[in-house]
Structures are given as C-alpha cells and as structure tokens.
Amino acid sequence: xRLIMNRLxxxxxxxxxxxxxxxxxxxxxxxxxxxITGLSLKVFTNDLINGGLRNVMVGQLIISGMATVIGIPVxxxxxxxxxxxxxxxxxxxxxxxxxxxxxxxxxxxxxxFVYAIVVIPTGHxxxxxxxxxxxxxxxxxxxxxTDDMLKLVPIELREAGMAIGASxxxxxxxxxxxxxxxxxxxxxxxxxxxxxxxxxxxxxTSGSTEFWSTDLTxxxxxxxxxxxxxxxxxxxxxxxxxWTGAFLLTMMVLIINLxxxxxxxxxxx
Amino acid sequence: MKNMLxxxxxxxxxxxxxxxxxxxxxxxxxxxxxxxxxxxxxCGKSTLLRAMNRIHDLYPGHKYEGEINLLDRDEKVYTNILxxxxxxxxxxxRQRVGMIFQKPTPFPMTIFENIAYGLRLSGVKKKADIxxxxxxxxxxxxxxxxxxxxxxxxxxxxxxxxxxxLCIARAIALKPEVILFDEPTSALDPIxxxxxxxxxxxxxxxxxxxxxxxxxxxxxxxxxxxGFMYLGKMIEFDAxxxxxxxxxxKQTEDYISGRFG
Amino acid sequence: xxxxxxxxxxxxxxxxxxxxxATTIVLYLSAKPxxxxxxxxxxxxxxxxxxxxxxxxxxxxxVENLEARSSDxxxxxEDEDFIDDDEDFVTDDDFExxxxxxxxxxxxxxxxxxxxxxxxxxxxxxxxIAMGIAVFLAEIAHGSIxxxxxxxxxxxxxxxxxxxxxxxxxxxxxxxxxxxxxxTVSLLVAGLVLGVMVIPFMAALSRDxxxxxxxxxxxxxxxxxxxxxxxxKDVVFPYAKSGIIxxxxxxxxxxxxxxMAVAFVIGGVYQFVGSVTDPTNSIPVVLANSFAESSxxxxxxxxxxxxxxxxxxxxxxxxxxxxxxxxxK
Numbered sequence: 001x002r003l004i005m006n007r008l009x010x011x012x013x014x015x016x017x018x019x020x021x022x023x024x025x026x027x028x029x030x031x032x033x034x035x036i037t038g039l040s041l042k043v044f045t046n047d048l049i050n051g052g053l054r055n056v057m058v059g060q061l062i063i064s065g066m067a068t069v070i071g072i073p074v075x076x077x078x079x080x081x082x083x084x085x086x087x088x089x090x091x092x093x094x095x096x097x098x099x100x101x102x103x104x105x106x107x108x109x110x111x112x113f114v115y116a117i118v119v120i121p122t123g124h125x126x127x128x129x130x131x132x133x134x135x136x137x138x139x140x141x142x143x144x145x146t147d148d149m150l151k152l153v154p155i156e157l158r159e160a161g162m163a164i165g166a167s168x169x170x171x172x173x174x175x176x177x178x179x180x181x182x183x184x185x186x187x188x189x190x191x192x193x194x195x196x197x198x199x200x201x202x203x204x205t206s207g208s209t210e211f212w213s214t215d216l217t218x219x220x221x222x223x224x225x226x227x228x229x230x231x232x233x234x235x236x237x238x239x240x241x242x243w244t245g246a247f248l249l250t251m252m253v254l255i256i257n258l259x260x261x262x263x264x265x266x267x268x269x
Numbered sequence: 270m271k272n273m274l275x276x277x278x279x280x281x282x283x284x285x286x287x288x289x290x291x292x293x294x295x296x297x298x299x300x301x302x303x304x305x306x307x308x309x310x311x312c313g314k315s316t317l318l319r320a321m322n323r324i325h326d327l328y329p330g331h332k333y334e335g336e337i338n339l340l341d342r343d344e345k346v347y348t349n350i351l352x353x354x355x356x357x358x359x360x361x362x363r364q365r366v367g368m369i370f371q372k373p374t375p376f377p378m379t380i381f382e383n384i385a386y387g388l389r390l391s392g393v394k395k396k397a398d399i400x401x402x403x404x405x406x407x408x409x410x411x412x413x414x415x416x417x418x419x420x421x422x423x424x425x426x427x428x429x430x431x432x433x434x435l436c437i438a439r440a441i442a443l444k445p446e447v448i449l450f451d452e453p454t455s456a457l458d459p460i461x462x463x464x465x466x467x468x469x470x471x472x473x474x475x476x477x478x479x480x481x482x483x484x485x486x487x488x489x490x491x492x493x494x495x496g497f498m499y500l501g502k503m504i505e506f507d508a509x510x511x512x513x514x515x516x517x518x519k520q521t522e523d524y525i526s527g528r529f530g
Numbered sequence: 531x532x533x534x535x536x537x538x539x540x541x542x543x544x545x546x547x548x549x550x551x552a553t554t555i556v557l558y559l560s561a562k563p564x565x566x567x568x569x570x571x572x573x574x575x576x577x578x579x580x581x582x583x584x585x586x587x588x589x590x591x592x593v594e595n596l597e598a599r600s601s602d603x604x605x606x607x608e609d610e611d612f613i614d615d616d617e618d619f620v621t622d623d624d625f626e627x628x629x630x631x632x633x634x635x636x637x638x639x640x641x642x643x644x645x646x647x648x649x650x651x652x653x654x655x656x657x658x659i660a661m662g663i664a665v666f667l668a669e670i671a672h673g674s675i676x677x678x679x680x681x682x683x684x685x686x687x688x689x690x691x692x693x694x695x696x697x698x699x700x701x702x703x704x705x706x707x708x709x710x711x712x713x714t715v716s717l718l719v720a721g722l723v724l725g726v727m728v729i730p731f732m733a734a735l736s737r738d739x740x741x742x743x744x745x746x747x748x749x750x751x752x753x754x755x756x757x758x759x760x761x762x763k764d765v766v767f768p769y770a771k772s773g774i775i776x777x778x779x780x781x782x783x784x785x786x787x788x789x790m791a792v793a794f795v796i797g798g799v800y801q802f803v804g805s806v807t808d809p810t811n812s813i814p815v816v817l818a819n820s821f822a823e824s825s826x827x828x829x830x831x832x833x834x835x836x837x838x839x840x841x842x843x844x845x846x847x848x849x850x851x852x853x854x855x856x857x858x859k
Binding site: 002003005006009010012013014015016017019020021023024026027028030031073074075077078080081082084085086095097098099100101102104105106107108109110111112113115116117136139140143167168169172173193194197198199200203204224227228231232242243246249250253254257258261 | 531532535536538539540541542543544545546547549550552553556557560658659660661662663665666667670679681682683684685686688689690691692693694695696697699700701726729730733757758759760762780783784786787788789790793794814817818821822832833836839840843844847848851
Binding site: 322324327329356359360361362363364367368370371372374376377378386387390391436439440443 | 672744746747749750751752753754755756757760764765768769771
C-alpha cells in the first residue's frame with residue numbers, strides 16, 4: 001500500500017513538472033515562431049517610424065547601460081560596506097533587509113516615484129528619468145550579490161593582507177575584491193539582464209518614441225515600452241513587429257543569463 | 270549458522286568509477302558480536318558498511334560482484350541481498366539491517382515521533398504498542414531518563430550525544446537483527462563517546478553489530494572481531510585481541526603502531 | 531584615503547535607506563490631496579471617475595432662490611432681468627469653484643479586489659505545479675535530467691514579464707475563453723497568466739530550499755525503510771518548510787505587483803466581476819494605463835493607489851523575511 005502511494009506521488013509530481021514545462025515551452029515556442037517570422041534586415045536598420053526596431057533597441061541598451069554605469073559603484077560600494085565595515089550590527093542587518101525589500105518592490109511603484117520627482121517637475125518624460133528608475137531597481141540586486149560574493153572570501157585572506165601592513169582600503173580593493181571579482185561581475189551581468197527587460201518602470205518615465213534619439217533629456221526610445229504599444233495596435237504589421245521585438249528582447253536576456261551562468265560555473269571549476 | 274551476515278568475495282565499483290572501491294572482500298558478521306572495521310581514510314570501510322544495507326542504491330548505477338548473505342528470520346536459510354531488486358524487498362532489508370550515521374540525524378519531529386516514525390511505517394498502529402516500544406527503545410539507548418519528560422519537544426533541541434542516542438533508539442525500535450554503525454562517535458565529545466561505546470557493548474546481547482571507526486582504541490575497546498582494510502582490500506580479519514596484540518600481516522602491525530594512516 | 535573610502539561605502543549603503551524613505555515620502559506627499567479628499571473610504575469605494583450626485587441638490591436649491599429673486603426683480607424692471615440672468619451665470623460659476631473639482635469620486639476597491647483575487651488565482655494554480663517541479667528536480671529526477679531542466683527553469687524565470695502578457699493576450703486568453711466561456715480578457719485569464727509567470731520563480735526558490743536538506747538526514751530515513759514519498763513528506767518538507775513557505779510568500783508579493791503580464795489580459799475595466807471570466811482591473815494596471823491622462827486630483831489618486839500597493843507588497847515581504855527567510859549568517 002505504501003508503495004502504491006509512493007508510485008502515485010512520483011507520477012503526480014512528474015506530471016506537475018511536465019505541465020509546468022509544457023506551458024513554458026508553449027510560450028517560448030510561440031515567441032520564437034512569431035518573432036522569427038518578422039525578422040529581417042529592416043528590423044535592425046530602420047527606426048520604429050519606418051517599421052524597424054533600431055532606435056528602440058539601442059535606446060533600451062543605452063538606458064539600461066547608463067543605469068548600470070551609475071549602479072555599479074553605488075551597489076558595489078554599498079555591498080563592501082555591508083560585508084567589510086558593517087560587521088554584525090543591527091544597522092547592517094537593517095540595511096540588508098532594506099535592500100531585499102527594494103528588490104521585491106513592484107517595479108511600477110518605482111516608476112511612479114520617479115514620475116513624481118523627475119517627470120512632473122521637468123514637465124515631460126526623459127531618458128534620464130528612465131535611467132533613474134532602472135538604477136533604483138538595479139542597485140539592490142548588485143548590493144546583494146556583492147555582499148554574498150564577499151562573504152565567500154575566506155577570512156584568512158583578509159588577515160594575511162592586514163598582517164603585511166596593508167590598510168583596510170588596500171586589502172579590500174586589491175585582495176578581497178580581486179578574489180570575488182568573477183562573482184561580482186556575474187552579479188552585475190545578471191542585474192543588467194533583469195532590468196533590460198523591464199517595461200513598467202519605463203512606461204511613463206522614459207516613455208518611448210518612434211524616432212532615433214540619443215538625447216537623454218527628452219522622451220527616449222525604449223524597446224519594452226514600444227512592444228507594449230505595438231502589441232495593442234489594430235495594425236497586423238505593428239503587432240508582428242511587437243512580436244519580433246519581444247523575441248529579440250528575450251534572446252538578449254537569455255544570452256546574457258547564459259553568459260553569466262557559464263562564467264560563474266567556470267570560476268567554480 | 271553463527272554468522273548473521275556474511276560478505277563473500279564482494280567487489281564493488283561506484284557508478285562511473287574507473288576502478289573498484291572494494292576488491293574481493295570477505296567479512297563475517299557473527300551473531301551477538303561486535304565486528305569492527307578499521308583502516309586509514311579512503312580504505313573503503315564505509316563503502317563496505319553501506320553495501321550491507323544497500324543504501325548505495327539510492328543513487329543508481331553501481332556494480333556489485335560477489336555475495337552478501339543475510340540469515341533469514343527463520344534462521345535456516347541465507348538470502349543474497351545483492352540479488353534484491355524490488356523496492357518492497359529493499360524496504361524489508363532496511364528494517365532488518367539498521368544504520369547509524371556519522372552525524373546525529375534527528376528528524377524534524379518530536380522526540381517521541383522520531384522513534385515512532387519507523388514503527389508507523391512498518392504498520393504498527395495501536396497507540397499502546399507504540400508507546401511501549403518507544404519507552405523500551407529509549408531505555409535501551411540509555412536516553413529514557415533524560416527524555417521521558419520531554420517526549421513532545423523537538424528532537425533537535427537535544428545535545429549531540431543525546432541526538433545520537435536518539436538515532437540509536439530509533440533504529441532499535443524496529444527490532445532489526447543487524448545494526449551498522451558508521452563512525453558513530455566521530456562528531457561527539459569524549460563523554461558522549463564513552464556513553465555510546467558502553468551502549469554498544471550492551472546492545473550486542475540482542476543484536477549483531479558491525480561498526481566502522483577511524484579510532485583504533487575504540488575498536489580495541491568494544492569489538493570482538495576486527496577487520497583491517499587498506500585501499501579497498503581486507504588485509505587481515507581476526508579476533509580483536511589477535512589483531513591488536515599479535516597481528517599476522519606486517520601492514521596491520523604498521524597501522525596499529527601508527528606508522529602510517 | 532582610508533577614511534574617504536569608508537565614508538564612500540557608508541554613503542552608498544545609506545543611499546539605499548534614502549531611496550526607500552524618499553519613495554515612501556514622495557508617494558505619500560503626492561497622494562496627500564487624494565488622501566485628504568477621500569480618506570480611508572478610498573479603500574472601500576468602488577466607483578471610479580464617477581460624478582457625485584450630492585453637489586446637484588445644493589445647486590438646485592439656490593438656483594431656485596435665484597430664479598425666485600429674478601422673477602421678483604422682473605416685476606420691477608424688465609432690463610434688470612438681463613442683469614439677473616448674468617448674475618445667475620456668475621453665481622453658478624461661483625458654485626462650481628466652491629465645490630472645486632471634487633465632485634468626481636474615485637475608489638480603489640475594484641483594483642484592490644482585482645489585484646488580490648488575480649494573485650490568489652495565480653497562487654492556486656502555480657503552487658502545486660511549482661512544488662511538483664521543485665520536488666521533481668530535487669528528489670526524483672536523475673542527475674542527467676535534473677541538471678538541464680533545472681537550468682531551463684532558471685532561464686525561464688528570467689524571461690521578461692511582457693512576454694507572458696503578449697502570449698496571454700494572443701494565445702492563452704482565447705484558449706481559456708474556449709474552455710470556460712466568457713471573455714478572452716478577464717480576471718481568470720489574468721490570474722492564470724500570472725500563475726504561469728510565477729511558476730519558474732517559485733520552483734527555483736523552493737528547489738533551492740529543498741536541496742538544503744542534508745543527504746545524511748534523508749539517508750537516515752531511507753535506512754529505516756521509508757519510501758521516497760515518506761522521506762519527502764516527513765523529513766524533507768518539514769526541514770525545508772520555512773524556505774518553501776518563504777518562496778511562496780515572495781512569489782505572492784511578486785505576482786501582486788506585476789504589471790505587464792496582467793495589463794494585456796485583465797481588461798482594464800472598473801467593474802466587479804460577476805464571474806471570473808469577466809474583465810476587471812488591478813492596481814498596477816490602473817497605474818500603467820492612467821498616468822498619461824491624469825492631472826490634479828485624479829493624478830493624486832493614482833499616487834494614493836501606488837502608495838497602497840507599495841504598503842501591501844512591503845507588508846508581504848516583511849512577513850516573508852521575518853518569519854520564514856532568515857538569511858544564513
């Protein structure tokens with residue numbers, strides 16, 4: 001009897017796994033099928049106004065890249081503080097918890113916040129507003145991974161550094177960070193992958209535009225926001241372009257994730 | 270029929286390994302005696318022990334050659350447990366051959382439930398029966414006095430030594446015929462170690478015991494027979510006194526006197 | 531240098547607090563007009579953008595007075611009618627400016643209910659499947675299968691949520707509508723799409739929790755003759771319980787704040803569902819759709835909504851962290 005229950009359970013669990021994988025496979029399949037059919041050179045050479053995605057793809061990368069550039073120093077430094085200077089104090093724990101809270105906060109709320117402090121005062125959407133929104137989303141992720149990676153550095157390494165008379169600054173930057181470098185970089189990469197696919201925080205901070213632009217002070221092209229607009233248009237061609245954009249976005253995110261995994265596995269072996 | 274369990278010519282290769290970890294091992298485990306396995310790290314003593322309740326086969330793909338014969342309950346016939354395939358047989362085997370692990374492993378349940386668990390699995394339902402067996406097991410494991418007022422506390426609140434005694438109580442609740450101990454005191458302090466060694470000495474009256482230990486003095490203290498292993502082979506097997514006082518093989522003597530390992 | 535470096539790291543860490551505090555404060559301040567206008571009743575009011583009836587009787591009353599007055603005047607002098615007519619206009623305008631723009635009522639009840647119920651549906655759907663996947667990966671599948679599927683699940687968890695929304699709108703919505711009848715955009719579709727989105731997230735977290743169970747503990751149970759089901763039920767789950775529940779709660783928080791997966795398929799309609807297959811609304815969707823066209827009080831109302839959502843998800847995460855997810859020191 002016990003064996004029968006056991007068998008049933010294993011079957012049920014496997015079945016549930018299959019169902020889950022089925023749905024996810026369905027999504028990927030439709031994405032690829034619809035996305036690939038829309039692929040053409042035009043997508044990469046034309047801007048949205050001309051039926052391509054060039055400006056929005058570049059725009060998305062610029063916004064995300066900018067957010068990363070500002071986010072890396074803040075996030076890594078904060079992570080260093082937590083692990084190297086913070087110790088076991090309640091404040092440190094508190095900030096760690098804060099970081100986790102921010103990581104799980106709804107991204108649209110972040111967009112709302114940035115709308116209030118940037119878009120309303122300036123009177124219009126802008127690339128910088130989008131950068132700020134993505135920055136806020138990114139920093140907690142980088143803080144957490146830096147914190148975790150630094151935690152893995154053996155304490156003997158730090159002690160050895162101090163023992164030859166190096167200052168804490170030197171020990172941290174030259175020894176500890178170097179040891180944890182691969183892990184931290186992977187964390188940054190994964191954080192980038194996470195925000196580059198975000199739509200909600202950009203909806204009314206950077207908005208999107210059909211024109212080529214590199215001017216972050218005004219409405220800025222965004223791939224994700226464009227996909228949202230395109231998919232809900234009555235024009236069949238526009239919807240198709242939306243699918244193509246979605247496909248390209250997903251490929252980009254998956255590839256970055258794969259690179260990140262590969263790099264971190266390599267380090268481990 | 271003085272052997273409860275008899276390992277004959279056992280060669281064992283881990284899944285995917287290039288060479289066997291055990292080569293042509295012979296080991297008798299006599300009834301109501303303590304048989305110890307000693308040897309340096311990596312010699313295969315734990316591997317041998319874990320073959321005796323086929324716990325290796327939780328991870329499929331290993332290769333066995335030879336036999337491990339277990340005396341049937343009617344005490345008349347031996348069955349080669351390496352030939353068992355069905356899960357029901359495996360379950361039955363493990364209820365007859367119990368195992369205590371290196372680190373205490375209390376289940377995430379109360380003290381009472383830890384011991385009752387195996388009983389319930391094997392079909393014991395009546396509350397009175399379960400209560401009786403739990404008490405007897407705790408007494409035999411020298412834990413009753415310390416635990417009797419805390420039976421519904423979480424088992425993880427016990428000290429290391431107490432937890433290991435709990436695991437022993439848990440194993441003997443099923444009334445196995447053989448108990449396998451895999452370095453049971455290596456994670457414990459000296460006082461708990463002594464307590465468990467004393468318990469093992471007493472347990473042999475009811476059970477047949479095989480214990481793996483990296484502590485030679487422990488083997489000398491509590492076992493009747495000792496097998497010295499090295500690099501997957503059984504180098505020498507004899508009465509404990511002989512092994513430690515007049516070993517026949519030089520390698521044994523070298524190990525005993527601390528020249529290597 | 532040493533001190534400068536330390537200061538820099540301290541400031542960076544402090545920045546986290548500043549951002550969080552600033553968000554709360556800014557949201558609150560922006561929401562204040564709406565909070566003052568509607569108070570706590572906002573949470574229980576289901577009308578949105580509907581004009582209040584109360585303002586009308588007051589106006590009617592005084593218009594009557596005015597008409598009475600003007601008709602009186604008309605007895606005296608005819609040209610004074612014109613003056614009085616003008617004054618009628620003036621007085622009417624005065625009335626409207628006294629009322630301000632506050633004769634439109636907003637209420638968050640529909641989006642709140644939509645958010646909660648779509649998340650609940652998502653949980654009901656995703657928990658068994660995600661748990662099945664987690665157990666399958668951690669305990670049942672052979673290593674050679676478990677590893678690639680595990681990686682696949684983690685990669686799937688990184689797919690941008692807008693993809694789920696599009697798939698939901700064009701494929702899954704119609705599919706569900708075929709089975710259950712009703713609309714292709716509805717609470718049910720939104721809940722299920724959310725559920726599918728959350729599955730890889732929950733499965734990965736739960737699988738991580740389950741794999742923290744020590745091998746030796748499981749072997750102990752097997753060594754007593756337990757079956758796999760028994761080991762999972764009696765040893766693995768209790769041991770990993772806090773991590774698993776934590777992953778469920780975190781997934782709940784994630785689903786609650788999700789915008790894009792839901793925006794396509796919930797309908798964006800401010801009405802309660804008669805049945806699950808009717809369209810409705812959720813807080814993130816309202817926020818996504820309404821900002822561009824709002825100003826003044828209606829804008830403040832949106833901030834009020836955002837504040838509510840922020841509080842809700844904050845609460846969920848705090849509970850998850852405090853009770854279930856203590857980070858290993």
